Amino acid sequence: MGGGEAFARVQRIVSQGRLHTVCQAASCPNRGECWEAGTATLMILGGVCTRDCRFCDVPTGTPAPVDADEPSRVAAAVAAMGLRHVVLTCVSRDDLADGGGAAWAQTVRAVRAACPATTIEVLPGDFAGRYDSCRPLLEVRPDIFGHNIEVVPRLYPTCRPQASYARSLEVLGWAAAAGLTTKSALMLGLGETRAEVESVLKDLRAAGVSIVAMGQYLQPSRSHLPVIRYVPPAEFDELAAAARQLGFAAVAAGPLVRSSYHAEQVKAQAQSGPPRNG
Numbered sequence: 001m002g003g004g005e006a007f008a009r010v011q012r013i014v015s016q017g018r019l020h021t022v023c024q025a026a027s028c029p030n031r032g033e034c035w036e037a038g039t040a041t042l043m044i045l046g047g048v049c050t051r052d053c054r055f056c057d058v059p060t061g062t063p064a065p066v067d068a069d070e071p072s073r074v075a076a077a078v079a080a081m082g083l084r085h086v087v088l089t090c091v092s093r094d095d096l097a098d099g100g101g102a103a104w105a106q107t108v109r110a111v112r113a114a115c116p117a118t119t120i121e122v123l124p125g126d127f128a129g130r131y132d133s134c135r136p137l138l139e140v141r142p143d144i145f146g147h148n149i150e151v152v153p154r155l156y157p158t159c160r161p162q163a164s165y166a167r168s169l170e171v172l173g174w175a176a177a178a179g180l181t182t183k184s185a186l187m188l189g190l191g192e193t194r195a196e197v198e199s200v201l202k203d204l205r206a207a208g209v210s211i212v213a214m215g216q217y218l219q220p221s222r223s224h225l226p227v228i229r230y231v232p233p234a235e236f237d238e239l240a241a242a243a244r245q246l247g248f249a250a251v252a253a254g255p256l257v258r259s260s261y262h263a264e265q266v267k268a269q270a271q272s273g274p275p276r277n278g
Contacts (some may be wrong), residue, residue, distance in 0.1 A: 049091035057220035071107040075114035087260040089123035099127040105136035119143040145175035146183035152196040176208025183211035185259035215257035
């Protein structure tokens with residue numbers, strides 16, 4: 001898991017700031033590596049999700065009211081970690097009229113004020129498909145707008161019963177239409193076919209997504225969905241090549257890849273431009 005000085009420093013910053021991280025909440029297998037590198041993916045809007053996706057280890061239930069001081073604590077943590085690039089994610093807040101859109105905008109503005117040189121990658125939910133709820137976040141123009149498609153559409157009723165494949169594509173389309181660099185991620189090993197994955201990649205490109213990540217689903221506990229198949233590394237390489245052929249500017253694919261894994265390097269890859277065909 002990690003236990004070096006850098007790991008302990010990140011743990012201390014997160015604890016003192018009374019913050020949540022997806023690294024801890026979602027039992028990410030890369031927590032040790034990332035925290036030893038001095039970075040963490042901060043999770044806003046509390047630590048309890050209103051949805052119950054069957055692959056996710058984040059606690060579900062009735063969340064506490066929005067903490068008005070959270071944006072300033074997030075900004076302080078980003079400054080303390082000295083991050084050049086920060087990834088911010090959240091729990092779903094279907095209990096809020098705006099799905100957390102105002103809090104998202106406040107957090108981005110707070111980080112920008114405290115760390116003007118830090119680039120900001122956001123990973124919000126789907127705002128229940130309400131554009132007006134998402135608009136405040138679009139208007140503060142994060143450097144990268146991510147929203148994970150997670151699984152192929154056939155698996156949504158089993159894996160994400162409170163979500164919608166079409167709605168997630170729509171959210172990504174909003175960000176692309178706003179001129180933002182847009183990113184998504186897909187888990188493999190839940191029973192999808194190769195043809196279904198390639199179809200999702202085409203849908204993401206059609207929605208304007210320019211960065212994609214693909215990783216192996218790992219079962220967090222016995223109460224979560226089982227792993228149907230462990231995808232060989234060579235197959236991840238083949239899917240990455242297929243994604244590049246479709247014109248994605250940056251692709252991360254491998255068993256331990258997650259949407260925020262090596263996010264700064266993936267951002268740099270995207271900035272170098274899409275691959276040339278032929």
